[in-house]
Structure formats: C-alpha cells, structure tokens
Amino acid sequence: MTNDVVDVPGAGPVHRIGFGAMQLAGPGVFGPPGDRDRAARVLRRAAELGIDHIDTSDFYGPWVVNELIAEVLRPYPQNLLLATKIGAYRDHRGGWPPLVHPDALRAQVHDNLRRLHLEALDLVYLRHSAEQPGIPWEDxxxxxxxxxxxxxxxxxxxxxxxxxQFEQARAIAPISAVQNSYNVVDRAAADLLDRTAALGVPFVPFFPLGSAFQPNSRALGDQVVRGVAERLGVVPAQVSLAWLLHRAPNTLLIPGTSSIEHLESNCAADQVKLGEADVQELDDLVAEGTTAERPL
Known part of the structure; x- marks a missing residue:
C-alpha cells in the first residue's frame, strides 16, 4: 500500500485501504466461520500488510468476529483503528432488527468494549434503520x-x-465518519459523499465491491468494469476499488474477504493507475444518485 492517508477526527490518520471483517463470520454473517484457523490467518496477514483500519461489529456472528479479532490481534498495534457499529442485533433467523433505545446503545458500546478488550472505542458508527421503533434520531x-x-x-x-440525518447529527455532536453503501454501480449516496468531501469528513463505502445482499450492486460482474480490468491487466475488484479512491479524496475503503489472496489483491488496488478514458468510462456507467438497474 502507499502512504496515502486520511485523518479520522478524534481517532487519527489511517491508510485509505482497510479491512472489513464482516466476512470472517459464517454464511450470512451468522455463526462461526467454517474454518476458524483460516479466518485467523486472514487477520494476521492484514496486520502484516500494514492495514491500520479494521471495521467490525458485535452483531457480526453475533460476537464471533469481535472475539476473533481480540484473540488474534491483541496486543493491538498502536496505530490500529478499530471501528465498530451499534444500533441492531441478530435475531434467531439471522435478521438485523434495529436496537436503538439510548439504554440499548450504551449497553452495546459496553459489550463491544468487553469483547474487544478495550477501554475506549476508536470509532463507533450509529446504524440507522428505516424500521426505527419510534425513538427520535436526536436521542x-x-x-x-x-x-x-x-x-x-x-x-x-x-x-x-x-x-x-447527517446534518441533524452534526448539530448534536462532531461526526468523524460516514459509512454508506456506495460503489461503481451504486451511487445513491452521491450527495452525501460530496457533502462529506466538502467538510473533510471521511466517507467509508460499505459493499465497495457490491454484495449478494444487494442484487443490483454486483460491481464485479459489470461488463464495463471487466473490460477496464482486462485492458489494465488487473482484476475487476482492483478497478472498482481504484475508482472509489479516485472518486473523492475522503474515501476510506474496507473491502471484506475471508481469503488471503483476495486480501492481498485488494490492498494492491491503490497501485492501479486508471487513465482518463478508464475513469470516464466508469463514471458514465451509472448516473450519480442512482443504482444500476440494467442487467450486469
């Protein structure tokens, strides 16, 4: 990775390519990994590669990923930023119901502290859900x-x-980062990305390579992405990540994987040099503020 970094206010500078730990849990982000040793090796390799930003949550598993991170990476490197999320829980079917009462949010912070063996959490994302149970956002x-x-x-x-919601939150407390779905074929959050860039607030796209949870957001399968990758002699994931790095100077990437090979490939995405024609072709793929609806 290059030395290109972005500052997370209150937490410190991190390299622009980090690691999303969600896929270290079992299928559907539910239950333990099928191969715990393999998951542990991925975390160790991430540390060896100099990754200093890991995104996790107590509801990945649930609990499984946080416990694995603590087991494998402690004592934590001094420069490691661990980001976690609160505002939901996992039900017995593997769903993600909201859990946003202020008392519940406080309890979730303490749960993350305990399982990660930390005295303070570097960065905590409050997850908003469209199914809020009548508790004001301000609370x-x-x-x-x-x-x-x-x-x-x-x-x-x-x-x-x-x-x-971002502006309402900013009126209550400093907001150090925003994490929304955004990738080369899903640009519904373009207005928010542009606003955070203007303010110098880091924007962390989740599902930067698309997701099975979002059928119209399969960035790796798009024919344009594949064509650019073939011309450059790289893989589609690297093209998608390189485009996100180019899109705005405040983007921090957290591609997730349970494969060391994919981890190493993702970390090399900042070495991919997109030409002007490549960028234009990718920019034209989807209009800003929309998500691809055409067949991929």
Whole structure:
C-alpha cells in the first residue's frame, strides 16, 4: 500500500485501504466461520500488510468476529483503528432488527468494549434503520455524544444515513465518519459523499465491491468494469476499488474477504493507475444518485 492517508477526527490518520471483517463470520454473517484457523490467518496477514483500519461489529456472528479479532490481534498495534457499529442485533433467523433505545446503545458500546478488550472505542458508527421503533434520531445520537464525553468513544460515525440525518447529527455532536453503501454501480449516496468531501469528513463505502445482499450492486460482474480490468491487466475488484479512491479524496475503503489472496489483491488496488478514458468510462456507467438497474 502507499502512504496515502486520511485523518479520522478524534481517532487519527489511517491508510485509505482497510479491512472489513464482516466476512470472517459464517454464511450470512451468522455463526462461526467454517474454518476458524483460516479466518485467523486472514487477520494476521492484514496486520502484516500494514492495514491500520479494521471495521467490525458485535452483531457480526453475533460476537464471533469481535472475539476473533481480540484473540488474534491483541496486543493491538498502536496505530490500529478499530471501528465498530451499534444500533441492531441478530435475531434467531439471522435478521438485523434495529436496537436503538439510548439504554440499548450504551449497553452495546459496553459489550463491544468487553469483547474487544478495550477501554475506549476508536470509532463507533450509529446504524440507522428505516424500521426505527419510534425513538427520535436526536436521542440516539445524543446517547453516543454522552459516551464520547465520558471517554468511552473517541469518535462518532453514522451508517446508512441520508443527508438530512447527517446534518441533524452534526448539530448534536462532531461526526468523524460516514459509512454508506456506495460503489461503481451504486451511487445513491452521491450527495452525501460530496457533502462529506466538502467538510473533510471521511466517507467509508460499505459493499465497495457490491454484495449478494444487494442484487443490483454486483460491481464485479459489470461488463464495463471487466473490460477496464482486462485492458489494465488487473482484476475487476482492483478497478472498482481504484475508482472509489479516485472518486473523492475522503474515501476510506474496507473491502471484506475471508481469503488471503483476495486480501492481498485488494490492498494492491491503490497501485492501479486508471487513465482518463478508464475513469470516464466508469463514471458514465451509472448516473450519480442512482443504482444500476440494467442487467450486469
């Protein structure tokens, strides 16, 4: 990886390519990994590659991924930023119901602290859900602001929000990062990305390579992405990640994988040099503010 970094206010600078740990859990991000040793090796290799930004959550598994991170990576490198998310739980069917009462949010922070064996969390994302159970957004953000004042949270992030929710949260507490779905074929959050870039707030695209959870967001299967990759002699994932790095200077990437080979390939994406024609072709693939609906 290059030395290109972005500062996360309150948490410090990190390289622009990190690691999303979600896929270290079992299928559907539910239950333990099929091969725990393999998952542990991926984490160790991430550390060896100099990755200093790992994205996790207590509801990955649930609990499995946080416990694995603590087991494998402690004592944590001094420069490692561990980001986690709160605002949901896993039901017995593997669903993701919201859990956003201020008392529940406080409990989730303490649960993450305990399982990660930390005294303070570097970055905590508050996950917004369209199925909010009638609890004002301001009260949810306010609970995190109180935890920040208490020293249990160093910086506050937001996940799955729109521009209005971002601005409402900023009026309550400093917001250090935003994590929304965004990739070369899913640009619904373009207005929020542009706003965070103007403010110098890091924007962390989740599903930067698309996801099986989002059928119209299969970035790796797009024929344009594949064509650019073939011309450059790289893989489609590297093209998609390189485009995100080019899209705005505040993007921080957290591609997830349970494969060391894919991890190493993703980390090399910042070495991919997209030409002007490549960028234009990828820019034209989907209009800003939309998600691809055409066959991929």
């Amino acid at each position: 949810q953000v306010g609970a995190l602001a109180e935890l920040r004042e208490a020293g249990l949270v160093r910086s506050i992030g937001l996940s799955n929000v729109d521009l209005a």
